[in-house]
Amino acid sequence: MSTAKAPAGAKKPLQRVEHVAVRFAGDSGDGMQLTGTKFTESTALAGNDLSTLPDFPAEIRAPAGTLAGVSGFQIHFASTDVRTPADQPDVLVAMNPAALRANLGDVRRGGMLIVNSDAFTDKNLERAGYAEDPLPSLRDRYQLVEVPLSRLNFEALQDLSISQRDAGRCKNFFALGLMYWLYSRPLELTLKWIDERFQGEMREANRRVLMAGYHFGETSELFPVSFEVPRAKIEPGVYRNITGNTALAWGVVAASVRMQRPVFLGAYPITPASDVLHELAKHRHFGIKTFQAEDEIAAASSAVGAAFAGMLGMTVTSGPGFLLKQEALNLAVVAELPLVAVDIQRAGPSTGMPTKTEQADLLMAMFGRSSDSPVPVLAPATPGECFTVMLEAFRLAVKYMTPVVVLSDGYLANSAEPWRIPDVDTLPRHGIAFRTDPEGFAPYVRDDETLARPWAIPGTPGLEHRIGGIEKQDVTGNVSYLPDNHQRMTDLRHAKVARIVQEIPPIEPNGADAGRLLVVGWGGTHGAITSAVDDAREDGLDVSSIHLRHLNPFPANLGDVLRRFERVLVAELNAGQLVRVLRAEYLIPAESLSKVQGQPFKVAEIRARIEQLLGA
Amino acid sequence: MAEAIAKLSKKDFESDQEVRWCPGCGDYSVLANVQRVMPELGVPRENFVFVSGIGCSSRFPYYMNTYGFHTIHGRAPAFATGIKLSRPELSVWVITGDGDGLSIGGNHLLHVIRRNVDLQILLFNNRIYGLTKGQFSPTSRLGMKNKSVPMGVIDYPVDPVAFALGAGATFVARTVDVDAQGLQDVLRRAHAHPGTAFVEILQNCPVYNDGEWEAIEDKRTRVEAGLPLEHGQALVFGPKGHRRGIRIEHGVPQLVELRDDEDPIAAGVTVHDEKHEGPAYAFALATLAPPEFPIPVGVLRAVERPSYERLLERQIETAIAARGAGDLRQLLHSGDTWSVEG
Numbered sequence: 032m033s034t035a036k037a038p039a040g041a042k043k044p045l046q047r048v049e050h051v052a053v054r055f056a057g058d059s060g061d062g063m064q065l066t067g068t069k070f071t072e073s074t075a076l077a078g079n080d081l082s083t084l085p086d087f088p089a090e091i092r093a094p095a096g097t098l099a100g101v102s103g104f105q106i107h108f109a110s111t112d113v114r115t116p117a118d119q120p121d122v123l124v125a126m127n128p129a130a131l132r133a134n135l136g137d138v139r140r141g142g143m144l145i146v147n148s149d150a151f152t153d154k155n156l157e158r159a160g161y162a163e164d165p166l167p168s169l170r171d172r173y174q175l176v177e178v179p180l181s182r183l184n185f186e187a188l189q190d191l192s193i194s195q196r197d198a199g200r201c202k203n204f205f206a207l208g209l210m211y212w213l214y215s216r217p218l219e220l221t222l223k224w225i226d227e228r229f230q231g232e233m234r235e236a237n238r239r240v241l242m243a244g245y246h247f248g249e250t251s252e253l254f255p256v257s258f259e260v261p262r263a264k265i266e267p268g269v270y271r272n273i274t275g276n277t278a279l280a281w282g283v284v285a286a287s288v289r290m291q292r293p294v295f296l297g298a299y300p301i302t303p304a305s306d307v308l309h310e311l312a313k314h315r316h317f318g319i320k321t322f323q324a325e326d327e328i329a330a331a332s333s334a335v336g337a338a339f340a341g342m343l344g345m346t347v348t349s350g351p352g353f354l355l356k357q358e359a360l361n362l363a364v365v366a367e368l369p370l371v372a373v374d375i376q377r378a379g380p381s382t383g384m385p386t387k388t389e390q391a392d393l394l395m396a397m398f399g400r401s402s403d404s405p406v407p408v409l410a411p412a413t414p415g416e417c418f419t420v421m422l423e424a425f426r427l428a429v430k431y432m433t434p435v436v437v438l439s440d441g442y443l444a445n446s447a448e449p450w451r452i453p454d455v456d457t458l459p460r461h462g463i464a465f466r467t468d469p470e471g472f473a474p475y476v477r478d479d480e481t482l483a484r485p486w487a488i489p490g491t492p493g494l495e496h497r498i499g500g501i502e503k504q505d506v507t508g509n510v511s512y513l514p515d516n517h518q519r520m521t522d523l524r525h526a527k528v529a530r531i532v533q534e535i536p537p538i539e540p541n542g543a544d545a546g547r548l549l550v551v552g553w554g555g556t557h558g559a560i561t562s563a564v565d566d567a568r569e570d571g572l573d574v575s576s577i578h579l580r581h582l583n584p585f586p587a588n589l590g591d592v593l594r595r596f597e598r599v600l601v602a603e604l605n606a607g608q609l610v611r612v613l614r615a616e617y618l619i620p621a622e623s624l625s626k627v628q629g630q631p632f633k634v635a636e637i638r639a640r641i642e643q644l645l646g647a
Numbered sequence: 648m649a650e651a652i653a654k655l656s657k658k659d660f661e662s663d664q665e666v667r668w669c670p671g672c673g674d675y676s677v678l679a680n681v682q683r684v685m686p687e688l689g690v691p692r693e694n695f696v697f698v699s700g701i702g703c704s705s706r707f708p709y710y711m712n713t714y715g716f717h718t719i720h721g722r723a724p725a726f727a728t729g730i731k732l733s734r735p736e737l738s739v740w741v742i743t744g745d746g747d748g749l750s751i752g753g754n755h756l757l758h759v760i761r762r763n764v765d766l767q768i769l770l771f772n773n774r775i776y777g778l779t780k781g782q783f784s785p786t787s788r789l790g791m792k793n794k795s796v797p798m799g800v801i802d803y804p805v806d807p808v809a810f811a812l813g814a815g816a817t818f819v820a821r822t823v824d825v826d827a828q829g830l831q832d833v834l835r836r837a838h839a840h841p842g843t844a845f846v847e848i849l850q851n852c853p854v855y856n857d858g859e860w861e862a863i864e865d866k867r868t869r870v871e872a873g874l875p876l877e878h879g880q881a882l883v884f885g886p887k888g889h890r891r892g893i894r895i896e897h898g899v900p901q902l903v904e905l906r907d908d909e910d911p912i913a914a915g916v917t918v919h920d921e922k923h924e925g926p927a928y929a930f931a932l933a934t935l936a937p938p939e940f941p942i943p944v945g946v947l948r949a950v951e952r953p954s955y956e957r958l959l960e961r962q963i964e965t966a967i968a969a970r971g972a973g974d975l976r977q978l979l980h981s982g983d984t985w986s987v988e989g
Contacts, residue, residue: 318973334729490736
């Protein structure tokens with residue numbers, strides 16, 4: 032793909048910067064998520080590394096102009112490695128007073144505020160809770176750029192016959208065009224998208240407004256310079272942008288293709304997991320069967336039924352739904368069936384904040400079922416890892432005949448990063464061997480290496496058998512209430528999951544092997560923790576980090592690694608869950624850095640705690 | 648294959664597990680009749696799957712020498728749906744009860760029926776919770792007294808057949824635990840039906856609700872208490888000397904007294920038609936209940952509609968025909984991509 036040429040006549044000076052964070056903010060009906068997504072695509076094409084953070088309300092259309100309705104999209108892009116969406120945006124594009132008010136506190140002092148000055152009416156100021164126009168007081172603290180965006184938008188469209196309402200809906204593209212000029216992004220990808228998406232006058236309107244925004248930057252005296260962010264040094268390959276949820280869905284497709292078994296997904300709509308259902312529903316031509324069930328319970332139950340029947344059974348949900356799935360998961364534990372259950376965690380408890388991220392379902396995943404019910408737990412650390420984790424989850428589920436839990440989170444689900452598309456032929460390939468030989472068959476006879484029972488599916492002559500939730504007699508699988516048998520089966524279920532440790536590579540610290548402080552993280556906090564630790568090490572602080580992808584069982588050497596450091600700090604977006612497990616498991620006085628605000632960690636928050644603990 | 652199947656007998660469907668229902672339980676009769684019918688259905692034994700929830704009747708799969716899955720309370724329809732959608736060639740039977748199917752599992756029963764997944768659902772209705780020792784169920788009669796309602800049930804009961812019809816069932820039948828012939832006929836019909844076949848089995852609990860269905864279970868009184876349904880035949884019941892018919896007009900049933908030699912159709916008695924497209928007629932039948940009316944027994948409704956798993960298979964075939972079989976490389980490279988050179 033070639034880079035689009037800037038429209039002729041660009042004369043303003045070009046200033047080189049290494050990294051920038053931009054946040055687009057407006058009403059949830061203003062199209063901020065779309066604007067951010069388009070900017071992200073063009074930024075990727077411009078060769079920068081990037082990370083994004085969409086942040087939107089749960090309400091589809093909250094009252095216009097209010098703080099509750101503000102939707103934001105932040106993108107951090109650079110000529111160097113980008114691991115987080117950045118703590119503070121350098122530029123805020125605010126479409127109305129509410130968007131300014133909700134986001135101003137995050138903007139870097141001295142940063143740029145681009146506001147739609149037409150939206151700063153008395154009524155909108157009042158809706159946003161401003162007693163007076165805030166703009167005058169901001170002029171000396173920020174680079175305030177007041178753009179009469181609504182008026183310019185309508186002027187660009189005045190000779191078209193589209194409705195006032197449709198015309199108004201184009202103005203986000205004026206902002207987008209302006210930002211394309213400001214950061215020298217190519218236009219062609221978005222123009223192509225407009226051509227494919229719209230027809231007739233709406234196509235013309237969107238093209239025109241995008242170009243008008245671009246030309247406005249070039250000609251208006253409000254912008255003395257534009258910026259250039261050089262291409263990042265990135266490993267060669269073919270890339271695309273990918274969000275965690277898309278990566279996760281494609282990981283499922285990949286697992287199906289590489290294991291040569293069709294997938295059955297039982298799911299019930301829930302934020303932020305529904306996109307996985309949507310994505311997989313598109314791929315019937317892979318033989319994937321998606322089933323939108325009547326509730327979360329049926330979604331999980333149908334997937335367990337599918338696993339019994341020999342499919343790659345899975346279910347995907349978020350916290351409140353994961354809670355409802357625990358009884359089906361518990362049955363899969365006792366029935367020893369391969370099932371993958373994905374929980375894309377969100378802020379809770381109860382309904383909580385559906386569109387906001389959190390990591391507070393770890394203890395539920397590990398201990399949230401009745402009685403002793405061990406399951407392996409995996410957690411991807413980046414959007415791209417959501418792809419590979421699904422291959423691993425299905426592989427372990429089938430090899431060990433166990434349900435496997437994957438904990439993603441709202442941040443990973445919706446964030447995008449450039450992803451190097453893997454060579455399909457290099458992806459792990461694992462055939463599935465169903466039991467077919469009746470000789471010596473019993474439903475609970477076990478493999479010596481894995482302790483897995485055989486996967487004997489209906490339709491196989493001579494292997495007719497019954498399983499269920501009642502305690503099983505070892506080997507025969509018959510109903511048994513004998514005391515010693517229950518002890519043995521409970522021990523076996525634990526031992527089987529514990530054996531998965533043989534699949535897990537030893538964990539290696541980022542930084543030094545030993546020292547004064549080790550920061551431990553898991554899941555979507557990887558970028559923030561690693562950035563904070565790397566920065567601190569550059570500044571001479573004795574700190575290292577590890578990031579756990581396997582939460583049950585842990586890597587075999589985890590205890591040794593933890594004990595090589597004087598202090599251990601566990602950073603997680605919950606009230607302290609992994610830290611409890613590590614204290615209990617390894618009897619170490621691990622400390623907790625907890626955050627539960629529905630937002631990812633900022634690098635500075637982790638850095639501050641590192642400095643505090645090291646007395647720096 | 649057909650030959651091998653033909654050789655199967657009732658014994659082939661008996662598992663090695665000791666049956667542990669209470670002596671005199673109606674479940675024994677149902678089990679024996681199911682085992683008797685299985686060999687006749689032309690299905691290899693390994694293709695049968697029995698799925699149940701929780702309750703006395705849900706122990707059923709352990710006693711069948713087929714594939715079986717004893718799942719969780721109320722959820723059997725969901726597990727069975729997953730199995731049938733995954734493997735449409737399997738013959739999947741759901742065993743449930745009035746508590747399992749209509750109380751904790753009411754939601755799943757509603758949805759499996761409306762989707763018309765090709766399953767046989769046998770709901771054993773004894774109007775009591777047996778396994779938990781005698782609490783009232785959603786089908787218990789108003790005023791019935793037991794442990795959890797010492798002053799009497801004040802819940803209005805649900806009728807399983809009316810529930811199934813309300814959910815849009817394409818096949819609805821009712822039969823009686825001890826009526827071997829009637830039960831076997833209905834099981835054969837249920838198996839032959841392409842879609843959800845819902846069968847209510849009136850079943851006696853000798854310990855906690857003995858005699859609930861006595862009038863229709865007892866051969867001597869059955870002719871008085873039951874209304875046998877046969878497609879194309881008039882709705883007639885009662886012994887010689889006290890023949891009666893049912894006339895259904897505008898959804899309202901009425902009793903019609905008949906002389907022994909009288910032509911019921913000429914007398915205005917309704918002719919049973921299980922193939923009515925709309926459910927209104929079957930609903931009217933479902934409202935028949937003692938003491939005023941006999942209990943209709945047999946197939947109330949049997950209409951054909953494509954089953955869910957067939958529609959799902961068709962979508963897969965259509966997608967493959969339109970787009971070719973899925974290509975992972977193509978998927979990963981779809982949309983906007985860019986190359987970074989070394």
